[in-house]
Amino acid sequence: MRLSSPDEASTVTVTATAVLRRGARPTRLRLKPLTATAAAGTARGVHLALTRKQRGALAAAMRRGQQPVFKLTARARDAAANTVIRALRVRSVG
Numbered sequence: 001m002r003l004s005s006p007d008e009a010s011t012v013t014v015t016a017t018a019v020l021r022r023g024a025r026p027t028r029l030r031l032k033p034l035t036a037t038a039a040a041g042t043a044r045g046v047h048l049a050l051t052r053k054q055r056g057a058l059a060a061a062m063r064r065g066q067q068p069v070f071k072l073t074a075r076a077r078d079a080a081a082n083t084v085i086r087a088l089r090v091r092s093v094g
Helices: 052-063
Strands: 002-004 010-020 027-030 034-038 043-045 069-078 083-091
Touching (some): 002 034
Antiparallel strands (some): 002 043
């Protein structure tokens, strides 16, 4: 995911969740939030990582024919405490 802050520096927090269906109880994957600083006028790439257990659950779901959808949410906040939230959905295809 690439983040940019066109006018002023900001602190960005990125979170991600996905739901894996298996029977009556779905499994929710919550990735550890990532906080990064975006300088004014520059773009920065960020990388969210799955834990080993989450990677195994995702691989098992994909073997069952599922294509889990991850919801990524980026929350940017500048020095004046102005906040902007953007969300993106990404489908896992194997």
